[in-house]
Amino acid sequence: MNEHMVGTPENARGQRRDSGDAAQRFEIPVTAEQLIVGAALFWTLSANRSFLGAALSGQTPPGGSAGAGLVAAFFVIALCAHVLLLGLLSSRHTAKPLIAILTVAAAAATHFMSTFGVVIDPTMLRNVLFTDPAEARELISAGLLLHLALYAGLPLLLLSRVRLVRRGALRSAAHRAGLLALAVLLLAGATLAEFQPLASRMRNDRALRYRITPANLAWSLASVAGSEARGAARPREPIGLDAAQGASWRGRDKPLVLVLVVGETARAANWGLSGHARQTTPELARLPVVNFPEVVACGTNTEVSLPCMFAPIGRRDYDEDRIRGQESLLHVLARAGASVHWRDNQSGCKGNCEGLPNDRVETSGFACEGDRCPDEGLVHDLDTRLRAAKGTQVWVLHMLGNHGPSYFRRHPPEFARFLPECRSDDLASCSREEIVNAYDNALLYTDHVLSTAIARLQASADKVDSAMLYVSDHGESLGEHGLYLHGAPYPIAPDVQTRVPMVFWASGGFERGAGLEPGCLQPALRSAAARPLSHDHLFHTVLGLLDVRTSLREPTLDLVEGCRGGGAPLARAASPKP
Template sequence: MSVVMSRTGPAWQGAVDAVRAWRPLLSVEALAVAASLFFALTANTAFWRAVAAGGAMPWRLAVAAFVMVFAGHALLLGALLARPWAKPLLALLVVVTAAASFYTQAYGVYLDADMLLGTLHTEWAESRELLTPGLAWHLLVFAGLPCLLLGRIRLVRRAPARALLVRAGFLAAMAALLAAGAAFGFKDLSALVRNHREVRYLVTPANYVYGLGQLAFAGAATGDTPLQVVAPDARRVAPAVARRPRLLVMVVGETVRADHWGLNGYARQTTPRLARRSLVNFGDVQACGSSTEVSLPCMFSPYGRRDYDAARIRGSQSVLHVLDRVGVDVRWRDNQTGCKGVCRGLRYETVSPDADPALCDGLHCLDGMLLRDLPLQPDAGGGDRVVVLHMLGNHGPSYFQRYPPAFRRFLPACETAELGDCSGEQIVNAYDNALLYTDHVLDGLIDRLETVDGFDTALLYVADHGESLGESGLYLHGVPWPVAPREQLQVPMVLWFGPGFADGAGIDTACVQRRATRPASHDDLFSTLLGLFDVQAAARDPAHDLLAPCRRGIPG
């Protein structure tokens, strides 16, 4: 085989030499323009789909939106980039933006501050499931190649005064262009923002840069300050007659949507074991938020969604602190990513990911591990107790890893974290199999509680938020609460009373069954939990105590 030779060597050698010699000289402002065009064209597919969701995109809206996305990012980069750190910072932004755009496109993720906070608090076992081959290819194309090109660029040097003047002019020009784009498509843009406020969380990388700024500011404002005391006047009300100590096991479910809960009338019986028991099922329950990071602190707070203030909630004690302060033994056992501050300073333990090879794979454990060695016997001093079990539940996208093989009943099931590789039926099958396992775990827990000696026992199960399974192109959860779909906000809740608990607390269970047919929410948990342990406080609101109308002497 012959090789075509030139005077200086093989024919391809010239092309190699040309690539090696390619070292374009750009100003930081030109680099910001190039990067902004790149982001607008490659990182915002989910945004453009959302803008065009109603059909053909009006041309004025298309032009205005593109100009604003481009100019907004150019303005942002113009403010962030300076010659000494322009290339490394931009390389970091390119990599993170490529990852962010993959998740917004693949799962319909909205990157607001709450979603970013949850991401930052995600543990390796959970985040590992999201590191898929699809992500690797996406990063290779949309981060690897641009970073190689970025490495070849040389940046113009300017005298400080001239650099400052040029940068000020650039920022002014981009601000003017941004304003012009807004004015050009004002009518269509205002309608879009009014009807679909959530689309702003899809503009990448502005979405996560702004969200991280919010988190940094909130972190600087709150710091490590002590939690504000909640219900300082809380006190136990002595019972009229002597009673046995009470044990409540509260199970916080993960990512369970109400319309797939068998007890709520779902076409499939995903709760066959619980359906055979005498318990109270609340069929219309709204969550505080669409993510664990929001819902968990909110559901244990006196403020809830009706007075929602994230900083106030995170900076204050939870109902568990109130119970602990009045003498209830409070314990938290976790099979998730922690209690998000709800149990700060209280007794806490987490399930070890390698505790039992039958239930654990070294990264996470099935929820059956939560029942191992439960503290169900009273201490020498007696007294009431609350044990909170925080489940892994139906956390996606790897639903197939949330249950053992014996619960592969709905087939074929999606058995990959790449949900785009599965049909809608396969995704739902895997999700519903995980619900069957939750039903099994709860049923086994009730079996244990029925045999406890020394306590009157009860169980309260409620999920923190729901899940999207492909509806409207959305997967997983975390859409901002004001625009979150019903699938992410409606959750199941179940209450079971063991022998003696309802009678000892003066609760009419028939009345509770009637109350369970009315709407309820996470906002009701704070006052209901205080009521279960006879705690009086000004913060306890009878209107939000689900059992108040059903206590002896009060009309139901």
């Protein structure tokens, strides 16, 4: 018994020593600089197919000497970019956590880049960061999980076995400086060696740098964080301080209501009223609406378009910091005396309704099922609101609309008229015909919601003078050129992401209530609809429709300017800028 008791600690120590030796045998001792180079090399090889493919598009095939040199140059650029990123941001203590985070992020980014053809620039990253949880859940697919397992799970398992070698502070600093200097020299050498083709590609595709992954994520995150910090550091700048009521306000004998419906991801190419091969707007087609077939959006995603379309400068003089730092059209209308209310069924008003009355469909008394409310919830109590309306009212309804990729979730079952439709969150599992069918079915439902709103406004025409203006925030790619969803950088975005539908309807008494010349409104808008327009017209036209006087209103962008006795409206098309 004593021998047994004496021997037990020795056996235990031996077992611990053996297990410790086994653990050490599976460790990989490396320096921090070796780990940086290894991680950069892995990312360049595994996460940059989109970058290298776009960079070499249209260039000499790699079989020739010039092509081989260009391939090498782009490879060195991606490699050195990541060496510099890690070399500047990491220390011995933070290298492994930083590499782990970036590896997971890079794996997720490359999945979406390859599946949907998106580019991860600051605009796209902002859109991702500020999306709502329900939207994010729809993007989680078996394909994403498998991709993460292969391109993040296995590398992280290997990273867990890495042991960083300790060195003195001076020696570590010298090695780090040497690595950074070498990366800069290689980067400069590769650029100079192939300067002409590199410069040509960068001029032709300014978004190319946002394909270098995960450097694009780090850069875009820093850009978004900086923009948010600047915005948080100062209050929104008031605009339209001179906003005043026009003469028509004093002569109204009925309330005046403008329902402004902001669509989501509806593209003009599939809009029935604008000539789509199939009728996706059958109910609106039976109503006396004015359709605007050529309208250019401010942006290709909600985070850009929504603030931009409610701003006085719009896309023609686009300045993101200025737009996000100022009040919106709705604040100007409220300052003039209109009662403004925003109802949301999407990801928020993006600052447009800050400090103004607002609610969400799920808190408005509408019974929703699941984590998504149908867009009919936006208008469920419209009759009640019209009966209680007083003065001048502006009601903004922000739709869920056609937000992808789950188009089949955007409409009730009875609107699945174009079959077969894609009934998966993973678009890669569906044919293009199925995707388009699901998308068009969602447009049918948007058509129904808009027609329902008009019917209720028309039913109250004896008590309220009203109008409805619908315009989508941006369009959508449905597989053209290998692109899906939206959010492409504006300078290279396809037309299907920037051309959106817009529709206007007004009750018989709206002209008189708004102080417009009798019989002028419909002809003026139909004349404007024959010309290219843009989101830039929205701000100024709404001011004109409601007879709000302010120096912010540009008469040439007000589509009803000619209906106030000032001659035919110019309605010039704003020239969108990147």
